[in-house]
């Protein structure tokens with residue numbers, strides 16, 4: 052039986068590459084985004100067996116709808132990839148710029164989204180002996196990244212990974228991938244990219260496919276749970 056996979060934020064970038072990579076192996080995919088409906092529908096049509104579900108993952112009822120659609124449409128759920136994320140470019144030192152609106156928006160998408168979706172998916176994942184893979188960030192390991200609330204949200208997501216691995220064992224494995232700098236619409240035009248590139252030991256920025264390979268392989272590593280796999284080309288080695 053082929054896998055059924057939900058990939059949040061899959062209209063673009065890393066999520067799109069993850070959806071394509073699983074689909075290449077014969078998986079059935081739920082494609083999702085909150086605003087870019089046309090891009091999401093186009094991707095779903097291009098895959099052999101996929102459905103698009105519009106939904107904002109910071110809303111619990113939308114997360115529940117993703118799971119319900121996967122189970123209704125494909126009969127089971129094997130893998131959830133919590134990839135959708137948001138940020139704003141803001142210097143860490145700008146404490147007043149990190150206002151409540153920004154904090155709640157970032158925590159809503161980057162932390163509560165994975166929580167809502169994991170909780171909604173837990174019964175189906177338990178039945179399938181499935182897996183969750185969260186897309187974190189090296190910004191959740193070192194105190195750096197696009198903004199202070201973003202960095203904190205990804206650190207919390209890494210810890211949610213470990214906590215859910217405890218909670219859902221032995222039936223469901225929960226792991227995370229922490230990318231460094233990835234060439235996606237998210238980072239296009241960032242003025243700091245050249246400076247970051249100079250510190251990447253492998254000498255190049257990651258492609259979305261580099262991160263998708265790690266996500267798919269963690270989803271299928273049967274004896275790993277509660278782990279955060281750094282995939283940053285050596286950016287944070289020293």
Ligand SMILES: NC(=O)c1ccc[n+]([C@@H]2O[C@H](COP(=O)([O-])OP(=O)(O)OC[C@H]3O[C@@H](n4cnc5c(N)ncnc54)[C@H](OP(=O)(O)O)[C@@H]3O)[C@@H](O)[C@H]2O)c1
Pocket residue numbers: 059060061062063064065066083084085086087088106107108109134135136137160186187188189229230231232233234235236237238
């Ligand atoms: N690019 C990097 O260098 C990098 C590095 C480390 C970690 N990451 C992480 O990788 C993940 C994907 O980033 P990316 O670079 O691939 O960015 P991207 O190309 O901008 O894709 C982000 C995706 O998330 C969706 N999304 C945003 N808010 C959402 C919400 N509330 N509900 C559902 N979907 C939502 C977007 O679609 P809509 O806007 O239409 O909703 C889009 O499909 C993020 O979690 C990010 O933190 C990226």
